[in-house]
Amino acid sequence: MDSQDLSAAFEEHRARLVAVAVRALGSRADAEDAVQEAWLRLERHAHDDIDNLGGWLTRVVGRICIDVLRSRASRAESALEEWTSDPVVTEDVDGPEDAAVAAESVGLAMLVVLESLRPEERLAFVLHDVFAVPFSEIGQIVGRSTDAAKMLASRARQKVQDQPLPTEERRQRREVVDAFLAAARDGDFDALLKVLDPDVAWYRHTAHGHTVRMGANELLAAVRRGDPGRVEARRVSVNGRPGILAWAAASGRPIALMSCTVADGRLVQIDSIVDAARLARMDLPPRHL
CATH class of the missing domain: 1.20.140.160 (PhyR, sigma-like (SL) domain)
Incomplete structure (x- = not known):
């Protein structure tokens, strides 16, 4: 040949x-x-x-x-x-592009x-x-x-x-993610506990590697330390599944990207990228729809 x-x-x-x-x-x-x-x-x-x-x-x-x-x-x-x-x-909307991403991507949770x-x-x-x-x-x-x-x-x-995998339809998973976002914005810790699995796993990917925290209390402690007034966040699609993208309210720069795994009506795993330099070079949806 x-x-x-x-x-x-x-x-x-x-x-x-x-x-x-x-x-x-x-x-x-x-x-x-x-x-x-x-x-x-x-x-x-x-x-x-x-x-x-x-x-x-x-x-x-x-x-x-x-x-x-x-x-x-x-x-x-x-x-x-x-x-x-x-x-x-991408934007978390229903469409063929989003379905293709879900089929072709190796999600954060599966990579773990x-x-x-x-x-x-x-x-x-x-x-x-x-x-x-x-x-x-x-x-x-x-x-x-x-x-x-x-x-x-x-x-x-x-x-x-x-590995915990999504068990709800996309609409139901979106509702859980939205409920988590609303409770975090309002500082409603009782509402947060309702949407967090007691053994939720939280993986944080930073510029220096990655860390793992286990349990709803770890996540609640992080929310308590934050200032909702300094952050803007909304739901997006991360590798074809509902997630969250957060920006600094003052500067508008992205500060966190989260992929959320929902099972039985609760968040069972969150994979987040909090490397500011990496987020800055990624192709991300705009701050406002």
Whole structure:
């Protein structure tokens, strides 16, 4: 196959390869690097007899991803800490664009759960449950038997299923987020307790990494320390789910972005970005509708 035909054949698979790598690595920049490395390896094997190019490329990208994940683990790094792929933030309205974002994005909450998986579990889960790659191929990628690959995916699936996911329709989730916003503005702590799960998890992504706080009391304490008069906030869509964007009332600069997970009528998880420099460079909705 000449170089032009090889490039054309590769481009037919590029979108899927990037999608696999984004879900495996949680970073579009890392995913693009992985796919580019796959292209370089394909060039080196241009004269080989490759019966199934799509399968071959998936295996190569998978092995590159597993190497990246293992390297992160050995350096105690996290995609959450580096997180080069910013969430998609839009107006919280119903439309095809919003549905596409929800389907294609790796949400903040899911990224947290994926980071808790071992590299082999994470890749096995993504390849099988998201892209329907056979376990026999996954085993080759992660260096395990077919049965061991099934076990890896099963363990990962259980951890993912333990993650609280939205259980209400979008309208109901919006109502919970709006109730939280109103109670925080009014300093109505009784109303806040009604919309917060007692074990709510609050993840804060800062310029220096991320922190985790657990329990409604932690969140209430933060609200008590704040001054509602100095903040303007409204509901937006963060990776296709209802969230909150807050600005400093005086300067109008964005100061916090929150993605909200609602289950059984209460907030069970809040993922927030409070890195001012990062928020300033993101593509965010305007302060006022």
